[in-house]
Amino acid sequence: MIKMKFTYVSTLLLMFSVASCSNDSENEVAIDTEKPIITCQNNIQVSIASTESKAKVDFTIPTATDNQGATITQTGGLTSGKLFPIGTTTNTFLARDAAGNTATCNFDVIVTRDPPLSNKPYFIGSDPTPVGKKWTKIETMSDEFDGTVFDDTKWYRNPADDGFNWIGRAPGLFESDNVTVSDGNLNITVEKFDSPKTVNGTSFTHGGAIVRSKNLAKHGQYYECRMQANKTIMSSTFWIAFKQNCNTGPQRKLELDIQECVGRVHSGTSDWAKQWDQTFSSNTWRHKQSCDVNQSIQAPAKTVLTEKNNSRFFVYGCWWKSPNEILFYLDGELSHSITNPPADFDLEGHITMAIETYDWNPVDEAGSVFNSGTFDDLTTKYDWIRTWKLEDK
Numbered sequence: 001m002i003k004m005k006f007t008y009v010s011t012l013l014l015m016f017s018v019a020s021c022s023n024d025s026e027n028e029v030a031i032d033t034e035k036p037i038i039t040c041q042n043n044i045q046v047s048i049a050s051t052e053s054k055a056k057v058d059f060t061i062p063t064a065t066d067n068q069g070a071t072i073t074q075t076g077g078l079t080s081g082k083l084f085p086i087g088t089t090t091n092t093f094l095a096r097d098a099a100g101n102t103a104t105c106n107f108d109v110i111v112t113r114d115p116p117l118s119n120k121p122y123f124i125g126s127d128p129t130p131v132g133k134k135w136t137k138i139e140t141m142s143d144e145f146d147g148t149v150f151d152d153t154k155w156y157r158n159p160a161d162d163g164f165n166w167i168g169r170a171p172g173l174f175e176s177d178n179v180t181v182s183d184g185n186l187n188i189t190v191e192k193f194d195s196p197k198t199v200n201g202t203s204f205t206h207g208g209a210i211v212r213s214k215n216l217a218k219h220g221q222y223y224e225c226r227m228q229a230n231k232t233i234m235s236s237t238f239w240i241a242f243k244q245n246c247n248t249g250p251q252r253k254l255e256l257d258i259q260e261c262v263g264r265v266h267s268g269t270s271d272w273a274k275q276w277d278q279t280f281s282s283n284t285w286r287h288k289q290s291c292d293v294n295q296s297i298q299a300p301a302k303t304v305l306t307e308k309n310n311s312r313f314f315v316y317g318c319w320w321k322s323p324n325e326i327l328f329y330l331d332g333e334l335s336h337s338i339t340n341p342p343a344d345f346d347l348e349g350h351i352t353m354a355i356e357t358y359d360w361n362p363v364d365e366a367g368s369v370f371n372s373g374t375f376d377d378l379t380t381k382y383d384w385i386r387t388w389k390l391e392d393k
Contacts, residue, residue, distance in 0.1 A: 032099035036066035040093060040105035046084070050114045051124050051332070054083035057109050064095035064103070071096055076106070084109050116332065118144070121222050121388050122315050124332035133390045135222065140215045141351060141387035145186045150179060156212045162350070163243060166210070172234060172357030173197060173204035179211060186211070186382040188355045190234045192370035206363065206370070208234055208355035212241065216348040217320070220390065223258060223351065224317035224329070226383035229277075229309035231263040231369055235356050236309065236380040238316055242349040246291035252343055253292065255285035258328065259316040261309040262361050264369075270360040278305045280316065282328045284341035297342035301328065303335045313383055320345065351387070355380050 040062045046055045059080045064070045077091030078084055092106040116122035121135050129135060143154055156162035157179040168174040172190075180187045191207040198204070217223065217240050229236035237260045244253035260283070262276045269276070283300040286293060317329035323346040326338045357363060369377045 032068055032097065032101065034067050034097075035101045035103045036064045036070035036095035036097050038062055038064040038070075038072065038093060038095040038103045038105045040091075040107045043108040043110060045110045045112070047112050047114060048086075050116045050122065052113065053124055054085050055111045056081065057084045057111075059091070059107075059109075062093045062095075062105055066095070066097045066101075068097045068099065075104075077109070084111050086111050086113055116226075116315060118384075118386075121386070122224060122317060122332040123329070126334075128319065128327070128334075130390065132393055134393050135388040136391045138215075138221070138387040138389055141213055141217065142385060143186070144184070144384045145181050145382060146184055148182055150181050150186075154214055156214060157209065159210055162210075162212045164212070164241065167199060168204065168208060168210070169356050169358070170202050171196075171205040171363060172208045172355075173199060173206070174210045174354075174356070175207045176209060178207055178209040178355075184383060186353075186385075187379045188230075188353065188382075189375065189379045190230060190232055190355055190370070191378070192368075206234070206357060208357070210352065210354040210356075212353075213351035217351050217387070218348045219320045219323055219345060222317065222319045222388040223386075224315060224388075225259075225353075225385045226313050226315045227259070228313045228381045228383075229261055229263050230355070230380045231310045231373065231377040233262055233264050233266070233357070233361050233364055233368070235260060235262050235354065235358065237261075237352070237354050237356075238382075238385075239352050239354075240320075240349040241352045242347050244287075244289060246289065250347055251289065251292045252347065253285075253287040253289045254343060254345060254347055254349070255283070255287065256318075256320065256326070256345060256349065257281070257283040257285070258318040262358070263308075263310045265361060266364045268362055268364055273360050275304055276361065277310070278308050279303070280305060280314075280328070280330050280335055282318070282326075282336065282338065284326065284338050284343075284345065286342040299338050299341050301336040301338050303330060313381070351385065353380075353382065 048055045073094050075092050075094050089109045096102045158176040159174045178189050188209045196203045196205050225238045238258045240256040242254040265277050281302040286297045288296040315331050319327040323344040
């Protein structure tokens with residue numbers, strides 16, 4: 001009797017289990033795992049005038065398809081109709097359906113600026129030109145570097161001829177054959193010698209060069225160049241050098257650095273120069289001289305960049321406005337200024353481009369590109385140099 005009762009209960013449980021399984025199967029809901037399909041448009045390229053900083057860009061919101069329908073949200077970039085800055089802005093969009101499935105797409109808005117006009121200085125936004133004045137190019141101190149011929153009527157490239165008697169700072173020797181003109185640029189190419197060269201009792205292992213203007217620069221004028229630095233430990237510069245003579249004068253030994261940078265820093269670089277490969281660095285010097293001051297005095301100013309100096313061409317400008325006010329411009333915009341130099345900068349000097357070595361960024365063979373670098377890696381390029389003076393309209 002007990003055995004029969006157990007069998008009856010077991011049968012009821014089995015029947016209940018079968019019934020339950022049958023009911024779950026009938027009520028099961030399909031789970032949506034299908035992702036939406038979202039399609040973005042192609043990249044947008046916009047070119048704006050050389051004096052503009054942003055571009056208004058309109059675009060169409062991407063569409064999406066899905067078996068259940070989907071909503072679209074922009075998760076990155078700028079919305080249609082906004083002002084887009086120079087450079088690349090990535091617009092990213094996300095499609096999401098009711099089940100939470102997502103898909104993304106993106107496209108770039110690439111805004112480029114036209115090259116600076118050649119008939120006036122490069123200013124973006126606020127134009128500092130005084131009322132009633134205009135800028136006139138000084139042709140004898142300007143060069144577009146078109147063609148393939150170095151203009152010896154405007155520039156020195158042999159340090160034995162420029163009157164400064166400076167052949168370079170060891171281990172970098174200035175050599176005129178490292179200066180060429182091609183592809184619309186003045187090129188100053190650096191090198192590592194196959195074997196050291198000894199000049200005036202000093203050993204040199206690397207070669208650079210120096211170029212100076214034959215005509216004199218003076219305050220009141222505006223100086224600018226479009227330059228791309230080389231990728232080595234050596235410098236890329238644009239500055240004004242002043243001759244000095246304790247006997248015949250002037251006794252003050254001045255130096256006006258518009259831009260001085262290097263192509264690469266490393267573990268041996270002095271701490272203060274660790275960012276010198278991505279810096280717009282300017283300075284005013286009154287150098288130590290036996291007949292003048294007994295200690296060099298400087299008043300620097302700089303702007304740290306978000307890009308390497310060798311990443312592209314930058315336009316470096318300097319309005320040597322007065323003996324005591326010097327304004328520096330980067331890509332047409334005011335970057336920094338020096339209003340308290342260590343002396344009156346009222347002398348006349350020479351525009352100078354020197355590619356040299358420094359003891360604060362010494363030659364470093366680890367990671368060096370001297371042996372394997374391309375012409376572009378080893379070359380500081382000047383697209384143009386322009387000098388302007390103010391005249392009445």
